[in-house]
Amino acid sequence: MSLQDWTEAELGIHGRVLPVMQAPDAVLSAASSPVDPADPETVRLAADLVATMRVSPGCVGLAASQVGVARHVFAVDVSGHPKARTVHGTFVLCNAVVEEATRNEKGREGCMSVPDLTGDVKRASRIAVRGRLPGSGEEVVVETDAFEARALQHEVDHCDGYLFLDRVAGAHAVYARQTYL
Amino acid sequence: MEHVNHIAVTVIGHDRPGIIAAATAGLSGLGLNLEDSTMTRLRGHFAMMLICSGDCSPRQVEDALAPLTADGQLEVSARFVPDDDGVGPAGHPYLLTVHGGDRTGIVSAVTREVAEAGGNITDLTTRLTGDLYVVVAEVELPAEVDAPALATRLRTVGHDLGVDVTLRAQDTDVL
Numbered sequence A: 001m002s003l004q005d006w007t008e009a010e011l012g013i014h015g016r017v018l019p020v021m022q023a024p025d026a027v028l029s030a031a032s033s034p035v036d037p038a039d040p041e042t043v044r045l046a047a048d049l050v051a052t053m054r055v056s057p058g059c060v061g062l063a064a065s066q067v068g069v070a071r072h073v074f075a076v077d078v079s080g081h082p083k084a085r086t087v088h089g090t091f092v093l094c095n096a097v098v099e100e101a102t103r104n105e106k107g108r109e110g111c112m113s114v115p116d117l118t119g120d121v122k123r124a125s126r127i128a129v130r131g132r133l134p135g136s137g138e139e140v141v142v143e144t145d146a147f148e149a150r151a152l153q154h155e156v157d158h159c160d161g162y163l164f165l166d167r168v169a170g171a172h173a174v175y176a177r178q179t180y181l
Numbered sequence B: 001m002e003h004v005n006h007i008a009v010t011v012i013g014h015d016r017p018g019i020i021a022a023a024t025a026g027l028s029g030l031g032l033n034l035e036d037s038t039m040t041r042l043r044g045h046f047a048m049m050l051i052c053s054g055d056c057s058p059r060q061v062e063d064a065l066a067p068l069t070a071d072g073q074l075e076v077s078a079r080f081v082p083d084d085d086g087v088g089p090a091g092h093p094y095l096l097t098v099h100g101g102d103r104t105g106i107v108s109a110v111t112r113e114v115a116e117a118g119g120n121i122t123d124l125t126t127r128l129t130g131d132l133y134v135v136v137a138e139v140e141l142p143a144e145v146d147a148p149a150l151a152t153r154l155r156t157v158g159h160d161l162g163v164d165v166t167l168r169a170q171d172t173d174v175l
Ligand SMILES: [Zn+2]
Pocket: A110, A111, A112, A113, A154, A158
């Protein structure tokens, strides 16, 4: 099926909202292990990631390590984001790898697991990511750009045990997150 | 030709609006040129360092900035520094990131490893938010340094301290 048509309804179960881990929790620093996309546990994890992402304001992606599960799965949804161009809606990828990455651009990133800081990170603005859909196990290649490309690279990094802090562009590229009254 | 001194000035203390405006007005009143400067807030405290040049003494600078210190909440100091533009050949630029739980000795352990490899730290910031301690340093490594080997040693140092350390080349895009 086309990735654009995929929704969490494909998973056939309702996800639970899970607590999100914060740095310096060790689970965020460990590389996640590959999963069997058809395993019911993977399907449940996918549904939980989407459910947790949905209830978190401003959250455009969530990796399994962020809910304390060291498995190579993440959810993304950049729909409606002003910096997005190509948008594939809600989707979950298992065992995803970045296959092509070109045109670096700097952008400001935040992360639910690092709630008090943001950082400028240079990332490819055009990428191709190969992964598998949870449940069917169907292999998909996501070709995308702009903010969706940034979100995918951020989530693949989580699966590899890296935070945006490991990629910031300079000594003065980390900022306290502004809280407005 | 007029005599030119280089003077290092630091202003540190309780933050309030107008410190930079008052300090720079005092310096320009002495005919001093602002060269390199940096200002930030460290856990809410105002902190500024700068190098200025012109024909006057550190004593004159401190006198000119004395109104800033009148309420006892700011400290100003000034001293001569040699004109030191060239600091030897530049190495290759790298970025070092450390993050993990707050504990004593993270910065010293990591920077010692960099120094032993002959690396020079050219810029460094640290931040503590909640339990998370973050260090980002810009490092120049001489061409002969084996950067991947240093990265491995830094990871080991970090592992012993329970923190994550990454060292990567800092690429510059010229546009
Ligand atoms: Zn994140």
